[in-house]
Amino acid sequence: MTTVIRTARRGWWRRNVVWLLVLPLVVALAAAAWSFRFVNIYRHSMGPVERVDDAGPGEVAHFAEDYFDALGLDDPALANTWVHREVDVRVLGVEPVEQVRPAPTADVTAIPQGAAAWRVDLELAAEPGTDLLGCDVILVTPDGTRYGDDGAFGSDPLGHDTPCLPADDYESVAPEAGTWKVSTVVLTREGETVETIWFTFGGGRYVTLAAPAA
Amino acid sequence: MRRVPRWLKAILVLAGLSAGTWLVTVVPQIAFVEDSFEVEGAVGETVDVEYAEVTVTGVRLAEALYATSGAVAGGVFVVVDAEWHARDGHLAIGGAELVDAQDRSHQATSRGGCPIGAGADPAFPMRVTYCFDVSQDLLDDGLVLRLGRGGDGEEGSYQRRDAVAVVDLGPLGEAPVEGTAEKPMTIRLPGPADPAATQEGTA
Numbered sequence: 001m002t003t004v005i006r007t008a009r010r011g012w013w014r015r016n017v018v019w020l021l022v023l024p025l026v027v028a029l030a031a032a033a034w035s036f037r038f039v040n041i042y043r044h045s046m047g048p049v050e051r052v053d054d055a056g057p058g059e060v061a062h063f064a065e066d067y068f069d070a071l072g073l074d075d076p077a078l079a080n081t082w083v084h085r086e087v088d089v090r091v092l093g094v095e096p097v098e099q100v101r102p103a104p105t106a107d108v109t110a111i112p113q114g115a116a117a118w119r120v121d122l123e124l125a126a127e128p129g130t131d132l133l134g135c136d137v138i139l140v141t142p143d144g145t146r147y148g149d150d151g152a153f154g155s156d157p158l159g160h161d162t163p164c165l166p167a168d169d170y171e172s173v174a175p176e177a178g179t180w181k182v183s184t185v186v187l188t189r190e191g192e193t194v195e196t197i198w199f200t201f202g203g204g205r206y207v208t209l210a211a212p213a214a
Numbered sequence: 215m216r217r218v219p220r221w222l223k224a225i226l227v228l229a230g231l232s233a234g235t236w237l238v239t240v241v242p243q244i245a246f247v248e249d250s251f252e253v254e255g256a257v258g259e260t261v262d263v264e265y266a267e268v269t270v271t272g273v274r275l276a277e278a279l280y281a282t283s284g285a286v287a288g289g290v291f292v293v294v295d296a297e298w299h300a301r302d303g304h305l306a307i308g309g310a311e312l313v314d315a316q317d318r319s320h321q322a323t324s325r326g327g328c329p330i331g332a333g334a335d336p337a338f339p340m341r342v343t344y345c346f347d348v349s350q351d352l353l354d355d356g357l358v359l360r361l362g363r364g365g366d367g368e369e370g371s372y373q374r375r376d377a378v379a380v381v382d383l384g385p386l387g388e389a390p391v392e393g394t395a396e397k398p399m400t401i402r403l404p405g406p407a408d409p410a411a412t413q414e415g416t417a
Binding site: 047107108109110111112113114115116144145146147149150157187188189 | 301336339412
């Protein structure tokens with residue numbers, strides 16, 4: 001009887017102190033739960049948003065990410081698993097060119113009026129067998145415009161949809177040599193200068209590389 | 215501390231609910247926060263929609279057309295030629311609709327292989343032709359074209375809170391019908407506006 005009277009006299013805050021302490025944790029867990037799709041799916045669908053490395057002129061940028069392999073096209077054993085991917089990138093040169101060599105499926109077969117073409121030479125390194133499908137090379141000009149960023153819906157106008165693959169490679173994985181060089185062409189507006197090169201796989205993460213001095 | 219009687223708690227809850235109901239009834243609901251930012255223009259005029267410059271270069275009528283296959287209109291095809299030049303990066307440009315005088319929306323059709331969207335590039339202007347199959351009766355009262363980035367969601371759902379180019383096409387009842395069942399109008403697939411930059415002319 002004495003115990004009942006003491007409990008009744010305790011204030012609301014003291015009676016609920018445990019739940020009040022638990023409440024912030026529950027709110028944090030709830031926020032983490034409802035933000036999963038925003039952080040991991042929607043935010044990354046908006047284009048490159050998370051820079052994972054930044055390299056100066058001639059330096060190597062280290063790209064690393066985990067991606068979900070839904071189909072396991074390169075290795076069926078990896079289907080429906082998270083796969084770790086690391087690629088080192090170095091810019092060897094960015095030079096204007098007067099002619100383009102588009103792929104057979106390209107929308108553009110010559111440099112359109114008002115546009116300019118840039119050849120980008122890259123040196124890449126990755127573990128042999130690393131999946132390279134969907135890599136993208138983006139040229140960024142001083143005003144922040146991103147050229148060659150195909151986005152979630154489009155494809156490259158010159159048909160260079162996987163520009164990080166060696167020219168004679170018919171698979172979408174890193175070659176046995178582990179190190180290779182590629183050249184790709186990106187169109188910009190006429191009169192622009194290239195400030196930065198972005199390398200990405202379209203999943204939201206990217207590395208930036210400063211353009212070599214002219 | 216004196217306990218609050220239950221009947222008083224019930225009254226407080228009811229009063230709170232009533233106050234909430236009164237608030238959402240009396241205070242005007244701000245429906246326009248979801249509306250697009252409309253930028254008006256005319257045929258042949260370049261419209262700046264922040265993320266791109268868009269120009270409607272021509273409007274034609276056809277009874278039949280051919281892009282990748284033949285199609286005969288249920289009413290009449292309103293064929294709109296447009297050019298898009300993206301500003302900051304690549305764009306998906308699938309938000310095309312016609313609005314008639316009764317404020318009804320007509321989505322672009324993919325019949326005959328007409329494109330219902332394409333990609334716009336910041337390096338050069340892209341040419342896109344949209345086709346709309348509408349009733350002949352709507353032409354006299356005029357049609358308004360709405361073009362925006364993104365998809366062609368119902369009632370412009372993908373263009374909400376974004377800029378949309380609004381181009382008054384005017385009455386089209388007197389316009390000549392160019393494409394017929396015997397000689398369908400040829401629709402060019404999306405490509406660079408500069409014809410010298412592509413071998414893709416007609417499909």
